[in-house]
Amino acid sequence: MRSLLVVDHRTETEGAMADPQLDQLSKKETPKYLLENYGYQVLRAVDEKKAELQMVAADAVVLHVPLNEVKQWGRRLLKQKTVPLLWWCSAAAASQSAAFCEDDIQVDGILTPSMSEQELHWALHFGSKQCFERLQWMNERKQLESRLEERKWIDMAKGILCKIKNISEAEAYDVLRKQAMNERKRMVDVATSIVKVYQILQDQK
Known part of the structure; x- marks a missing residue:
């Protein structure tokens, strides 16, 4: 798993973000910066059209959005292709998601900005296993x-x-x-x- 599609709220201009809380992230806390720093190829999208185009080359999807938006993004993107779906739980995304922690949201794993390279690698590995076990269960x-x-x-x-x-x-x-x-x-x-x-x-x- 080398190519990761990151969906986040940032606009194409790195400084501006759609959400004021997410705007407070330093560059080094963003999924794009950290994942690229750990050797992953990052395909980045901020809207549906671009995300759907990028899905062709993606080995997994990393969603840096509030938890209540995870389900709709997952439903839309996984129609095209079955890949692991992971949530990027930054401090800002977590604070926006407190009201939705009991919702029925299917993700294959959680990634955080504080993870080391090895921790992130294993989180992606187990997320991939979880995804394909879920797929097998659905087929059965x-x-x-x-x-x-x-x-x-x-x-x-x-x-x-x-x-x-x-x-x-x-x-x-x-x-x-x-x-x-x-x-x-x-x-x-x-x-x-x-x-x-x-x-x-x-x-x-």
Whole structure:
């Protein structure tokens, strides 16, 4: 992880900042200065358009914004690409975020201006691990939800077959399985068709 996209409130003129509190940061406390000093390539953005363009080359996103803005930035940027999302917790950003500490905000790690090079390196390393573990968990959750949805359609179709054919659930399952094999379709697709046709017929009664 070498290329970091830093999003902050500073304007393109280094001296002026959108927020008076963040304006009080010395140059040596800024994420751009410290990260570059530790050997990272910093892609800096102060607006949505530039940040989205910079995402292509970014290995991680570092947000130097109040905590209540982290979620909207993360949602916008991570649509393009999955990378670790870290919050730069300067004294100014922390003081602006006190009211939002209980909010549901997903970040993969926190960086601070007081971190040494080694501390920052390890924070980024564990942030990267956290990001991809979260991604794996989300994928597993989607797969589980998909299987549950398929199970729902199959159970509904079995119930319909039991009712109209006067057969057991085991026999209804065999009917579905054989039909899926004959049509070279997934069982859930056959089940969905049966349920939808049955619902149409019921609506026409």
